[in-house]
Amino acid sequence: MPLALLALAVSAFGIGTTEFVMMGLLPNVAGDLDTSVPTAGYLVSAYAIGVVVGAPLLTALGSRIPRKRMLVLLMALFTVGNLASALAPNFGLLIAGRVLAGLPHGAFFGVGAVVASRLVSEDRRARAVATMFLGLTIANIVGVPVATLLGQNLGWRATFLVVSAIGVVAMAALARLVPQVSHEQHGGLRQELGALRDRQVILGLLTAVFGFAGVFAVYSYLASMMTEVTGFGESTVTLVLALFGIGMTLGALVAGPLTDRALRPTLYGSLAALAVTLVAFDFTVHVKWAALVSVVVLGAVGFMTTTPLQMLVMNKAQHAPTLASASNHSAFNLANAGGAWLGGVAIAAGWGWTSPTLVGAVLAVIGLAIALIAGRTDRAPAGGSRVVASSESMPQMSEVR
Template identity: 80%
Template sequence: MPLALFALAVSAFGIGTTEFVMMGLLPNVADDLGTSVPTAGYLVSAYAIGVVIGAPLLTALGSRIPRKRMLLLLMALFVVGNLASALAPGFGWLIAGRVLAGLPHGAFFGVGAVVAARLVADGRQARAVATMFLGLTVANIVGVPAATLLGQHLGWRATFLVVTVIGLVAMAALARLIPYVPVDAHQSLGREVRALGNRQVLLGLLTAVFGFAGVFAVYSYLASMTTEAMGFGESSVTLVLALFGIGMTLGALIAGPLTDRALRPTLYGSLAVLTLVLAVFPFTVHNQAAALVAVVVLGAVGFTTTTPLQMLVMNHAHDAPTLASASNHAAFNLANAGGAWLGGVAIAAGWGWTSPALVGAVLTVVGLAIAVTAGVLDRTPSDRTPKGASRIVATGSPRTHTEEELSLSSSPASGS
């Protein structure tokens, strides 16, 4: 795999840390700012709202900006948002900081996925995209637990200051390692918007919204479930979060090869297993060992859905995949916001700390139904991904740009 994918993975590590660390810090933030845990859960939704707004808006505004420069600008906005969160004087300002930090998320992964796909040979695009997402999963093994531990001992503001530094390191990696990737001469915002209107793209986005909401219905309150339902102490929260991250990493590792081989079966299977895991999750908390195993499996099957969904919308957007790819992350964060909100509603209604898992199982069933419906409707041979290959190769181009071609323009003199 090209070294440039490392820069994308480092950036994903920073984004993943700031996105998911709030789940582990909800009790601390709620106590410090004088609010309840369900109310503090709005901070999870605030970040997601930023992603939903920023993904299409920033992608559209940057449609004519060379890809490397666009990635650097988006990461700079990420740094500003996290610094604003660290310095927020109150809950309202922290909400605003979280929205700001979320704005570049979807656009970054949308552009990053297209760049990653252009760096590798045909048939390995899903693995390249999954490699970028490994940074997101590693953040849940190392970044989120470490940042949560830091927040518990030095305060949640220290966590966001450290994430700000990670963002600066990511910018340096992008500047050094990403080759110059020009915008295709035929690319236009109109073409991107038309691609977004493809029926299969829209169904893929809906699948992400409902199918992934179940994961966030549980993960948003995992810290509280650890202490209130599983019977662990606060010091064990970082361990539980790390186990979830290990599961996510396992899911990312298997998702790439499986998606390259059989996209829709991978999607169907992961959503079906995710529904089952969510349904049995409330029954595992009565045994601590079983609960920990369930956390790992939940992370694994939950994240196995992300790569096939990403490749699905990119494939059906054909030669204008950037906006569709970014919108997919907006869909995932709608799932984030909706799952966190519905999970909080279930807890506030007195249904118990594990009730979000059952809410999530219902949501995932809806996502699976949408995915199967999309598969049945996908009858046009030209709209299908050939077995054993991922069709998307480049924005506005019918072939893959090899690493050697891109490296010719990767020197500092080539610009960004």
């Protein structure tokens, strides 16, 4: 494994930790800044807004910047955003800090996925992208629980100071380990925007919005389901979320090799498995051991969709993949927000705590339908995760000395 992938994974670990840790720190932040927990919940939305806006905006602004330098700059912005969050004297400035920390998220993963795919041979590109994503999944197993515990005992500001330190380490690793891509080989903003008009890229983004929304329709209310329906105590919620993270990691490990072998079948299979798992979860959530198994499976099949979707948009935007790759993360965050909202609507309508599972299943089926339509109308070969048309079109990378 190229060491550059380790640098990308460390960066992803920091990003994943700061993205999800706020959910566990809401009571601490609310108490410290004299606001309510529901109001403090806007901090989760603020980060998501930063991701949705920042992914296409920063990628477009940085279209002429060499990719290695762009990665370091994005991680620097991430670090500043978390430091600003740690030092925020009031709730309004903390909101601003969260937006700032979220801005580089999508752009980093977009640029990072392109770089990762070009660090290895063509038949291992999906595995390289999945390796970068492992940092995000491991953050849910280790980073988020540890950071939450740290914030609960030393104060929430300590959490963001630690994440800022991770950002500094990631910057150093990126500067030292990631190979260079010459500035002249970038396609420019016009070419990147043109790639977004490709019908297959649009369908891929729509698949991400609907398919992955099925995951967050349930994940957003997983803690409540475990306590209100399954009968676990609140102290068990951290374990449940860690199991979900373990499932995500397993999904990433499996998705890489499968996507390298057959991209679209992997996408179809993961979306279909997600729909089936969500329907089954409506029944298994009532039995403790079955609920825990289902949480792991849900994390696995849910995250198995991310690698083929990432490779698909990079494949179809082959000569200018960076903006499309980053926009895919905007799509994932729209899925997060939309899935959580629809799941909440179902609960508020009186359909019960388990109703988000069926809402999620419907969303997964819609995502699968879009993916099948895209596959049927695609005239290009879809068997592999090819990102570029030929070796001549692939930027040449030189190792840092």
